[in-house]
Amino acid sequence: MVVDQVSDADIDRIFHALADSTRRDILALAIGGRYNVSELAERYPMSFAAVQKHVAVLEGAGLITKEPRGRQRLVRTDVDTLQRARELLDGIEELWRARVERIDDLLAIEPRTTGGKQ
Amino acid sequence: MSVTSVEKDLESLTMTVTADLDATVERAWQLWADPRQFEEWWGPPGYPTTVVSHDLRTGGSITFFMTGPQGERRDGRWEVITADPPHHLELRDADVDDDGRPNDGNSMTVMDITIVEGDEGGAVMAVRTHFDSLAGMEAVLASGFEEGMRAVLSQIEGVLAGTPR
Numbered sequence: 001m002v003v004d005q006v007s008d009a010d011i012d013r014i015f016h017a018l019a020d021s022t023r024r025d026i027l028a029l030a031i032g033g034r035y036n037v038s039e040l041a042e043r044y045p046m047s048f049a050a051v052q053k054h055v056a057v058l059e060g061a062g063l064i065t066k067e068p069r070g071r072q073r074l075v076r077t078d079v080d081t082l083q084r085a086r087e088l089l090d091g092i093e094e095l096w097r098a099r100v101e102r103i104d105d106l107l108a109i110e111p112r113t114t115g116g117k118q
Numbered sequence: 119m120s121v122t123s124v125e126k127d128l129e130s131l132t133m134t135v136t137a138d139l140d141a142t143v144e145r146a147w148q149l150w151a152d153p154r155q156f157e158e159w160w161g162p163p164g165y166p167t168t169v170v171s172h173d174l175r176t177g178g179s180i181t182f183f184m185t186g187p188q189g190e191r192r193d194g195r196w197e198v199i200t201a202d203p204p205h206h207l208e209l210r211d212a213d214v215d216d217d218g219r220p221n222d223g224n225s226m227t228v229m230d231i232t233i234v235e236g237d238e239g240g241a242v243m244a245v246r247t248h249f250d251s252l253a254g255m256e257a258v259l260a261s262g263f264e265e266g267m268r269a270v271l272s273q274i275e276g277v278l279a280g281t282p283r
Contacts, residue, residue, distance in 0.1 A: 093124050093133065093135070095162070096121075096124070096133075096135040096245065097121050097124075097135075098162060099159055099160065100120055100121050100135070100137045101120075102158065102159035103137070103139060103149055103159045104120055104139070104140070106149070106155060106158050106159055107139060107140055107141045107145070108140075
């Protein structure tokens with residue numbers, strides 16, 4: 001699997017976009033690419049403008065795309081970007097696992113000075 | 119394999135990594151308190167860490183940078199929220215953008231480190247990281263993209279370090 005080059009700014013936009021429950025819900029709804037913004041907006045107890053703004057944040061983060069379909073523009077979740085976000089989170093876990101391995105190595109070459117199990 | 123658990127808590131937006139270390143509590147504390155030791159383990163291979171300033175007291179700060187294989191430099195700065203040797207350390211990522219959001223790509227906001235004595239005399243270190251980003255994991259899990267997502271780890275480290283290989 002090849003990880004695309006992702007800038008820090010890209011990553012921040014992705015995580016900022018994902019940090020809101022409405023936006024996460026929109027992502028789940030839009031996986032199939034069946035709805036336009038108006039149809040999405042009908043599902044939430046907020047104004048069309050508010051939903052449109054959430055969609056714009058998701059689009060800016062590359063998490064959704066808009067596809068022309070006749071006179072409509074359908075909102076579709078970009079699965080690849082979601083995968084990258086997931087990979088980053090798994091990566092953070094692996095980062096810590098690797099750090100602990102380095103700590104183990106460090107402790108092995110520098111014996112403790114006091115106490116502990118023998 | 120001294121990592122004993124990794125807990126990703128979607129409610130509190132935290133990831134807690136717990137590890138058993140073959141060291142005393144005081145020795146484990148030195149991993150953070152001694153800048154030379156910190157430099158040894160913080161960065162991945164190929165990204166040496168250099169501590170610039172290190173004031174590990176409540177209200178103090180730590181600044182460091184990592185150097186990549188091509189000489190590129192990434193700066194890091196933490197504020198020390200709490201330093202209670204040798205058991206408790208709380209660090210806040212001070213490198214934020216204009217909106218107060220972390221901008222280092224890890225989306226890390228606060229690290230809460232506890233070190234206690236283990237049942238068999240070693241040290242148990244728990245690092246709880248509060249992300250502003252684990253919400254993303256919830257979305258990804260809820261969307262059912264659980265399988266097949268593990269990336270090549272060296273590449274991920276490269277991405278996180280700002281330098282894809």
